[in-house]
Amino acid sequence: MRVAIAGAGAVGRSVATELLENGHEVLLIDKNPAAISVERVPTAEWLLADACEITSLDEAAFQRCNVVIAATGDDKVNLVVSLLAKTEYGVPRVVARVNHPNNEWLFNESWGVDVAVSTPRLMCALVEEAVSVGDLVRLLRFSQGDANLVELTLPEDAALVGVRNGDVRWPEDTALVAIIREGRVLTPHRDHTLEGGDELLFVAAPSREPQLETLLSPGR
Template sequence: MRVAIAGAGAVGRSIAGELLENGHEVLLVDKNPKSISVERVPQAEWLLADACEITALDEAALQRCNVVIAATGDDKVNLVVSLLAKTEYGVPRVVARVNNPKNEWLFNEAWGVDVAVSTPRLMSALVEEAVSVGDLVTLMRFSQGDANLVELTLGSDAPVVGTQVKSIAWPDDTALVTIIREGRVLVPSGSDVLEAGDELLFVATAEKETELEALFAAES
């Protein structure tokens, strides 16, 4: 897979390193000469250019990329890069970094963003996930289809404890993706029985989250 990353700061370089370790081709693009540190990620391709300019993106051959990651520290730049990548070059997958949570509402399909990653939101979600039992926690918002990645830890008094997955009437537009049990990741099957302490990960539309949470609410 070929991936172009706009922004060669600490975030961009870290992403590049991970992708390279997984065998992908990576191009880092940055207009700041001080950010062009080839020795830090020598396996990557580097381009000194403004990723908001069409000529630069032509040089980067964005049309050959499977994924574009807008990872600069400027939300305006990340939005422009995302929009150009999607509309001008037809990049299948565009991931954008959100620096200011107040701007998160802009990072959607209209701006070419498939997945928006907000570090402040992700950190707060992880804190909630660590301390919340029985409450639905949003870990990530997907721009397409209004779907979210959400997590819930089953309390001992949850009505579904001891119930097989196939016996539960899940809301529409909801999918149980993973069960995390005692540090193990389980791919859920219909015969799996839910246990207290299970961490359940779902992909669900925002409008169905209330119904999903109601399934796990303890009876008063």
């Protein structure tokens, strides 16, 4: 898989390193000469260019990319890169970094964004996930399909404790995708019995989140 990353700062380089270790082809783009540190990610391709310019993206061969990641520290740049990648080059998957929470509403399919990753939201979610039991925590928003990845730690006194997954009538537009139990990741099937302390991961439409939280709350 060919991946282009706009922004060769700490975030872009870290993502590039992970992708390279997983066997992918990676191109790092940055207009700042000081950011071009080939020795830090020597197996990546590097391009000194402005990712907001069509000529630069032509040189980067965006039309051959399976994924484009807009990972700069400037939300305006990330939006422009995402829009160009999607509309001018038809890149199948565009992932964009959100730096400022107030701008998160812009990072959607109208700007070519398939997945928006908000660093502040993720940090907040990780804190909430660590201390919250019985509260729905939104981990990630998917622009396509209008859905979120959400997590809830099932309280010990929830009505669904001891109930088989196959017997639960989950809300529409909601899917239980993983159960984390005692450090293990379980792929849910009908015969799994829900236990107190289970971390449940769902992909759910935002409109269904209140129903889901009510269903999993204590003393229902």
